Amino acid sequence: MTDPTAGTTAETTLHVGGAAPYDVVVGSDLAHHLPGMVGSAAERVALVVDTRLQPFADDLVETLGDREVLVFAVPEGEECKSVEVAAEIWNALGDEGFTRSDVIVTLGGGATTDLGGFVAATWLRGVRVVHVPTTLLGMVDAAVGGKTAVNTESGKNLVGAFHEPAGVLCDLSFLRTLAAEELVSGLAEVLKCGFVADPEILRIAESVDPGTLTVDDPALRELVERAIRVKVDVVVEDLRETGGRDGHPGREVLNYGHTLGHAIEQVSGYTIRHGEAVALGCVYVAELARLEGRIGPELVQRHRDVLGRFGLPTAMSGPTFEDLLELMRVDKKARGSQLRFVVLDDVARPAVLAGPSEEHLRAAYDALQQGDGEQAPA
Ligand SMILES: NC(=O)c1ccc[n+]([C@@H]2O[C@H](COP(=O)([O-])OP(=O)(O)OC[C@H]3O[C@@H](n4cnc5c(N)ncnc54)[C@H](O)[C@@H]3O)[C@@H](O)[C@H]2O)c1
Numbered sequence: 001m002t003d004p005t006a007g008t009t010a011e012t013t014l015h016v017g018g019a020a021p022y023d024v025v026v027g028s029d030l031a032h033h034l035p036g037m038v039g040s041a042a043e044r045v046a047l048v049v050d051t052r053l054q055p056f057a058d059d060l061v062e063t064l065g066d067r068e069v070l071v072f073a074v075p076e077g078e079e080c081k082s083v084e085v086a087a088e089i090w091n092a093l094g095d096e097g098f099t100r101s102d103v104i105v106t107l108g109g110g111a112t113t114d115l116g117g118f119v120a121a122t123w124l125r126g127v128r129v130v131h132v133p134t135t136l137l138g139m140v141d142a143a144v145g146g147k148t149a150v151n152t153e154s155g156k157n158l159v160g161a162f163h164e165p166a167g168v169l170c171d172l173s174f175l176r177t178l179a180a181e182e183l184v185s186g187l188a189e190v191l192k193c194g195f196v197a198d199p200e201i202l203r204i205a206e207s208v209d210p211g212t213l214t215v216d217d218p219a220l221r222e223l224v225e226r227a228i229r230v231k232v233d234v235v236v237e238d239l240r241e242t243g244g245r246d247g248h249p250g251r252e253v254l255n256y257g258h259t260l261g262h263a264i265e266q267v268s269g270y271t272i273r274h275g276e277a278v279a280l281g282c283v284y285v286a287e288l289a290r291l292e293g294r295i296g297p298e299l300v301q302r303h304r305d306v307l308g309r310f311g312l313p314t315a316m317s318g319p320t321f322e323d324l325l326e327l328m329r330v331d332k333k334a335r336g337s338q339l340r341f342v343v344l345d346d347v348a349r350p351a352v353l354a355g356p357s358e359e360h361l362r363a364a365y366d367a368l369q370q371g372d373g374e375q376a377p378a
C-alpha cells in the first residue's frame, strides 16, 4: 500500500552495507547533508556538473564553507561520457594539485554521475565521490552501486570502473524541472526492478494514473524507494558482478533489457534515451524467453502493457538485426563468441540465458518490430 502521508518532505535513508558502506538519502532540500558526506579532510571539492544544472550548484557550494570549490561544467547528457571530457578534468585536477583527501561531487543525471564517478575512480587511483543525481534515472539507478563508465566508439560504457560513492543525495525537488520524457525514461529502470525482483513495483505502476505520476505523488516516492532498495540489495551481494548464488544472476540481473538496449542507444547515435532503449530491450528479452519456452505470451504482454502505459516504446523499426547483433557482441555479459542475456522464468525469477540460437535472437527482434505498441522515436 502506498503511504498517503509520505510526501517529498520526509527523509528516508537507505544504508548500503559492504566494505565501504554509505547512505542513500531520499527526500527534499538535502544539501545540508553534503558536508558530512564530503567529510572534514577535504580542503578542495571538484564539482562535476551538467551544464544545464549549473544554476542549482550554488546551493551545494554554499554548504561547503571554507573549502575551495573547482567547478567543472560538462556537456549535457550522454555527450559528457567520453574519455576526452574525463581527460580535460584530469588535466585540470593535475594543474590544481588535487590530492587524495580532496573530494569529487557530481550534480546531474546518470551521464554526469557516470562520468564524475569515473574521474573519481581513476584520479590518483581513486578519490572520494558524492553523487547528487538530478534525474529519476540517476536517483533510482546510476548514482547507486558504484558502476562508473565512459563510452568508446565501439560501444556504450566500455571503459569504466567499480567505485562506490561515499554518499548519494536523491533530492526529489530536482525532478520538478525535469522534462516529462526524462521522467518516463527513468521509470523504465524502475519497472525493470519490478520485473526482476519486486512485483509490488509492477502492481503500483499498473494501478496509478500515469498522467498524475509527478514528484508530489506518494506513489512516485514509493516507486523510487522500492527501486533503490532492489538495487542496494543486489549490489551488496555482488558489487563487482562476479555472479550470484543458487542460480541467481547476481548483479547482472540489473542488466535486464540492457543487452539489446545498449546496442539500440549506440546505433541511434544516443538520440534514443537510455530508459527508452531499456524498455525496448526488456520487451526483446521477454520475447526471447517466450521463444525459449521460459515464459508465456501473457507475461510478454504484461511487459508491453506496463511499459507502454507510461509512453515508453515497446516496438521499433529501423536498425537491422545484423547491426544490432554486432553491437550486442561487445556487451559485458558476453563470453567469447557466446552472448548471454538476463531473462525471466517468471516475475522476480531471473536467470541467465547463455548462447541462444541465432534463430531465436532474430525471431525475438522480428516480434519487437511487429509489436503494435508505442514506436521508438525515429
Ligand atoms: N552507473 C550505473 O549504474 C547506471 C545505471 C543506469 C544508467 N546509467 C547511465 O545513465 C545515463 C542516463 O542517465 P539519465 O537518464 O539521467 O540521462 P542524462 O544524465 O543524460 O540526463 C538526461 C537529460 O536531462 C537533463 N537534466 C538532468 N537533470 C535535470 C533536471 N533536474 N532538470 C532538467 N533537466 C535535467 C540533462 O541535461 C540531460 O539533457 C546513461 O549514460 C546510462 O548509461 C548508469
Ligand SMILES: O=C(O)C(=O)C[C@@H](O)[C@H](O)[C@H](O)COP(=O)(O)O
Pocket (backbone or CB within 6 Å): 141, 145, 147, 149, 156, 157, 189, 251, 252, 254, 255, 258, 332
Ligand atoms: O548497476 C548495474 O549493474 C546495472 O547494470 C544498472 C544498469 O541500469 C546500468 O545501465 C548500467 O550502467 C549498465 O551496466 P553495463 O555494465 O552493462 O555497462
Ligand SMILES: [Zn+2]
Pocket (backbone or CB within 6 Å): 141, 189, 258, 274, 278
Ligand atoms: Zn540502465
